[in-house]
Amino acid sequence: MIADEPLNLGVQLRATSGREVWAAQFVSPVHDGQSRVIQHFASFWDITRRVRAEC
Numbered sequence: 001m002i003a004d005e006p007l008n009l010g011v012q013l014r015a016t017s018g019r020e021v022w023a024a025q026f027v028s029p030v031h032d033g034q035s036r037v038i039q040h041f042a043s044f045w046d047i048t049r050r051v052r053a054e055c
Contacts, residue, residue, distance in 0.1 A: 007026070008024070023048075026042065
């Protein structure tokens with residue numbers, strides 16, 4: 001991942017119950033007033049139903 005570029009991808013995870021879960025992962029850089037990356041905002045969205053429907 002390049003620090004100053006957003007990242008969007010699908011990742012396979014395993015829940016503590018052992019169930020397979022698919023998630024869309026979104027990571028975006030957060031800049032300060034001088035355009036420096038000071039942190040990243042990350043979120044996950046459960047896309048398990050969509051992935052299973054595509055199979």
